[in-house]
């Protein structure tokens with residue numbers, strides 16, 4: 001098995017692992033991917049926003065990122081997603097193994113199947129995240145004492161602006177639990193290429209208007225420990241898959 005970690009906001013490197021950069025040329029553009037050293041040489045690391053965190057969510061080349069991993073022979077992908085919390089049972093600081101998404105993005109290149117030479121297919125998307133990999137991640141979390149909420153619906157907005165309180169109210173009515181800007185089309189693109197993909201959302205704020213009348217504030221306390229837990233769960237999950 002070859003595995004990759006896609007790191008979102010706050011995950012620009014993997015502490016404790018030597019990483020060697022490699023440029024992967026794809027039909028959709030070049031991607032800088034990092035290969036782990038030593039005992040982690042089967043693990044690739046891809047910082048979703050680029051290494052200096054300079055690409056905003058709506059400008060990320062999701063197709064190039066996923067294609068690059070596919071070209072490297074990667075079969076299993078775990079991704080981090082920074083989110084705001086909509087549901088009362090997921091306060092900031094929660095980790096959620098999301099199992100569904102609602103797509104509110106616009107104008108993103110969201111498929112490898114545009115017809116012509118690329119061909120086309122209607123990829124099944126009823127359960128967009130790999131159930132086995134999610135389950136494994138949840139089990140490893142339990143073993144390590146890291147509390148992971150086993151399911152949740154991820155709402156993907158286009159960004160880069162944050163949401164209005166009314167939008168969050170709408171997402172709540174539609175069944176959204178957490179909201180972020182980068183989970184789609186990453187997950188469906190991975191599925192189009194047959195990759196086993198799962199994501200762990202980590203909440204850094206209450207979504208707009210959840211704390212009535214208050215502007216959004218982002219947590220700082222406990223964030224480093226939370227991120228460390230995410231990476232530990234990911235590495236142990238990939239090692240045991």
Ligand code: HPA
Nearest residue numbers: 082083084179180181207
């Ligand atoms: N909304 C959208 N994306 C986010 C948020 C949010 O509240 N928090 C972290 N990423």
